[in-house]
Amino acid sequence: xxxxxxxxxxxxxxxxxxATPYLFAGIGEAVGQRAGIxxxxxxxxxxxxxxxxxxxxxxxxxxxxxxxxxxxxxALMGLAMAFISVALKAxxxxxxxxxxxxxxxxxxLLFNALVETPRPVSQSFTSAPIPGLSQLPLVxxxxxxxxxxxxxxxxxxxxxxxxxxxxxxxxxxxAAGQNPQAADSLGVNxxxxxxxxxxxxxxxxxxxxxxxxxxxxxxxxxxxxxxxxFIAVALVxxxxxxxxxxxxxxxxxxxxxxxxxxxxxxxxxxxxxxxTMLPNIVTIIALIIAVYLYKTQTPAALGRPFRREES
Amino acid sequence: xxxxxxxxxxxxxxxxxxxxxxxxPAQAQDKLRIAVITPSAKNDLAWSQSMVDAxxxxxxxxxxxxxxxxxxxxxxxxxxxxxxAMRDYASQGYDLVIAxxxxxxxxxxxxxxxxPEVSFAWGTASDTGADVGLTNVFAYEARAEEGGYVNGxxxxxxxxxxxxxxxxxxxxxxxxxxxxxxxxxxxxxKADIDVKVIxxxxxxxxxxxxxxxxxxxxxxxxxxxxxxxxxPGAISEIQKAKxxxxxxxxxxxxxxxxxxxxxxxxxxxxxxxxIIANREAGTLGGKAYEISLNSGLTxxxxxxxxxxxxxxxxxxxxxxxxxSGEIIVPGNPKAATPEPTMEATKSN
Numbered sequence: 001x002x003x004x005x006x007x008x009x010x011x012x013x014x015x016x017x018x019a020t021p022y023l024f025a026g027i028g029e030a031v032g033q034r035a036g037i038x039x040x041x042x043x044x045x046x047x048x049x050x051x052x053x054x055x056x057x058x059x060x061x062x063x064x065x066x067x068x069x070x071x072x073x074x075a076l077m078g079l080a081m082a083f084i085s086v087a088l089k090a091x092x093x094x095x096x097x098x099x100x101x102x103x104x105x106x107x108x109l110l111f112n113a114l115v116e117t118p119r120p121v122s123q124s125f126t127s128a129p130i131p132g133l134s135q136l137p138l139v140x141x142x143x144x145x146x147x148x149x150x151x152x153x154x155x156x157x158x159x160x161x162x163x164x165x166x167x168x169x170x171x172x173x174x175a176a177g178q179n180p181q182a183a184d185s186l187g188v189n190x191x192x193x194x195x196x197x198x199x200x201x202x203x204x205x206x207x208x209x210x211x212x213x214x215x216x217x218x219x220x221x222x223x224x225x226x227x228x229x230f231i232a233v234a235l236v237x238x239x240x241x242x243x244x245x246x247x248x249x250x251x252x253x254x255x256x257x258x259x260x261x262x263x264x265x266x267x268x269x270x271x272x273x274x275x276t277m278l279p280n281i282v283t284i285i286a287l288i289i290a291v292y293l294y295k296t297q298t299p300a301a302l303g304r305p306f307r308r309e310e311s
Numbered sequence: 312x313x314x315x316x317x318x319x320x321x322x323x324x325x326x327x328x329x330x331x332x333x334x335x336p337a338q339a340q341d342k343l344r345i346a347v348i349t350p351s352a353k354n355d356l357a358w359s360q361s362m363v364d365a366x367x368x369x370x371x372x373x374x375x376x377x378x379x380x381x382x383x384x385x386x387x388x389x390x391x392x393x394x395x396a397m398r399d400y401a402s403q404g405y406d407l408v409i410a411x412x413x414x415x416x417x418x419x420x421x422x423x424x425x426x427p428e429v430s431f432a433w434g435t436a437s438d439t440g441a442d443v444g445l446t447n448v449f450a451y452e453a454r455a456e457e458g459g460y461v462n463g464x465x466x467x468x469x470x471x472x473x474x475x476x477x478x479x480x481x482x483x484x485x486x487x488x489x490x491x492x493x494x495x496x497x498x499x500x501k502a503d504i505d506v507k508v509i510x511x512x513x514x515x516x517x518x519x520x521x522x523x524x525x526x527x528x529x530x531x532x533x534x535x536x537x538x539x540x541x542x543p544g545a546i547s548e549i550q551k552a553k554x555x556x557x558x559x560x561x562x563x564x565x566x567x568x569x570x571x572x573x574x575x576x577x578x579x580x581x582x583x584x585x586i587i588a589n590r591e592a593g594t595l596g597g598k599a600y601e602i603s604l605n606s607g608l609t610x611x612x613x614x615x616x617x618x619x620x621x622x623x624x625x626x627x628x629x630x631x632x633x634x635s636g637e638i639i640v641p642g643n644p645k646a647a648t649p650e651p652t653m654e655a656t657k658s659n
Contacts (some may be wrong), residue, residue: 014522108352117354117566118354119565216544217544217547219517219547224517226515261509264510265476266530276510276512
């Protein structure tokens with residue numbers, strides 16, 4: 001029994017840590033979408049965040065500086081997306097895919113030119129158990145024995161929820177995504193709000209990339225996100241644009257992913273291909289249930305450029 | 312007068328352009344032109360890098376860029392993209408087009424039929440397309456289970472926990488051969504050793520490979536191995552746990568000098584040299600090669616990690632026994648009647 005409990009705790013703890021990049025990227029994307037802009041370039045931004053943080057640390061900077069640089073690079077790419085989709089009013093889906101390809105290409109180019117071959121960094125975000133809390137039975141190991149970025153990602157959940165639902169800024173963001181014309185008539189600067197939301201989303205995607213390169217794996221590799229950014233966008237729909245919903249979605253996905261790795265290591269006699277499909281199957285089923293359970297509507301103006309009606 | 316002068320200049324320009332365009336192919340024919348298509352990055356520390364490194368060695372041995380032109384199209388995991396690249400290179404007059412991936416076979420056969428004067432090579436495979444009338448295709452494969460077995464023997468001797476972990480990509484091809492060999496080598500050394508295997512079902516999912524390594528370490532593994540370009544994160548993970556790593560395909564010792572004990576390196580130079588010699592002698596294809604510990608597969612031992620004398624001795628003895636055929640490694644169809652490798656197994 002003790003062994004079973006220990007195993008469950010270990011799987012849960014690993015699943016919580018593995019949720020970090022999905023959570024950062026998903027929450028950032030949700031804020032952008034609540035303001036009316038969907039950004040399919042998340043994966044490309046993550047790659048640029050991952051590379052810039054990796055290269056900073058590889059060149060001698062501390063992991064904290066790497067985090068700041070990765071987040072700034074992400075914000076800069078968010079600014080590019082905001083300029084294209086808000087100022088130029090370009091079609092958002094195509095713009096996002098373009099940004100993804102740009103991030104993939106540029107991060108690969110820079111990696112090949114500056115680093116050449118996969119190699120580890122000597123410093124990274126290492127485990128930082130929270131004194132006292134990490135000693136709690138069961139939950140201590142699951143929630144309070146991780147590296148700094150895991151705590152930051154989960155801290156973003158209540159923070160973002162609070163800003164979106166309890167502050168004037170959050171009201172403006174939701175108004176910009178729900179009814180920008182009405183928001184504009186009430187004096188809200190829709191373009192500025194959308195810029196802010198998409199830049200924030202870029203910064204969060206940058207942080208997601210940082211968590212991959214200098215916390216989870218300690219390396220950078222071409223296309224190392226392997227589609228995590230796209231899964232994060234899907235998790236936004238899963239979570240019905242709520243940070244809390246997204247958190248449950250990412251936890252479900254990452255814990256089941258971890259579980260299938262453990263099942264294989266235990267030698268469970270199921271085809272590894274079948275076991276690998278498990279997280280996707282569970283997520284699809286949960287998505288269907290979520291659609292029926294939660295009534296949160298898609299932001300009405302999502303994907304639509306805002307054009308001010310002149311009288 | 313002006314219009315005549317203009318006409319004259321135009322004619323002169325056209326003649327110069329024509330002479331130039333004729334002269335270029337003549338110059339190009341002076342050197343051997345090789346193109347390689349790889350499914351992952353050319354610096355992946357794994358499968359793709361093994362071929363690119365070998366091509367660059369061959370280029371250097373044959374006189375550098377003046378004598379051999381090497382062009383790499385990397386990261387073409389999608390077969391339609393790779394097929395387009397093959398056709399492109401063949402139509403540009405490349406002498407040898409290497410499709411470095413098992414998945415490229417069917418498309419490569421189609422392109423090879425369209426360009427009978429161009430030589431093609433692909434691996435891991437043994438089919439030269441002779442059955443469908445092709446005479447311009449070479450095939451190559453690695454007896455990856457041999458180095459896997461040697462790594463398994465050393466890992467079993469070094470493990471303190473009695474648990475070894477494997478981070479595999481998919482259970483097929485040379486990954487399966489390598490892993491089966493590793494498990495067999497470990498079990499032959501210590502019958503009760505526990506070898507845990509996880510497949511990520513991907514070649515390039517670095518994050519999942521890292522999570523797989525974490526899982527194996529949490530379950531007690533103190534030594535890991537694995538293959539494909541996804542492994543660098545897994546190596547870093549076992550480095551954090553102060554354990555050891557055993558590799559395959561390309562040399563990984565430089566990046567993790569305190570962690571990577573030994574690597575089975577795929578050295579395709581003998582295969583490439585023979586293909587080029589055959590082409591120069593007028594044989595454009597029709598031969599299948601395999602590299603093994605006798606030729607082509609090299610065990611690289613990390614000099615920064617000193618192995619106990621008995622472990623090194625066991626490794627060397629195992630290699631000799633595999634070479635002589637005394638040890639039959641599971642996965643090798645010819646193991647019962649070992650033959651010298653690098654010998655053509657099929658020919659027209």
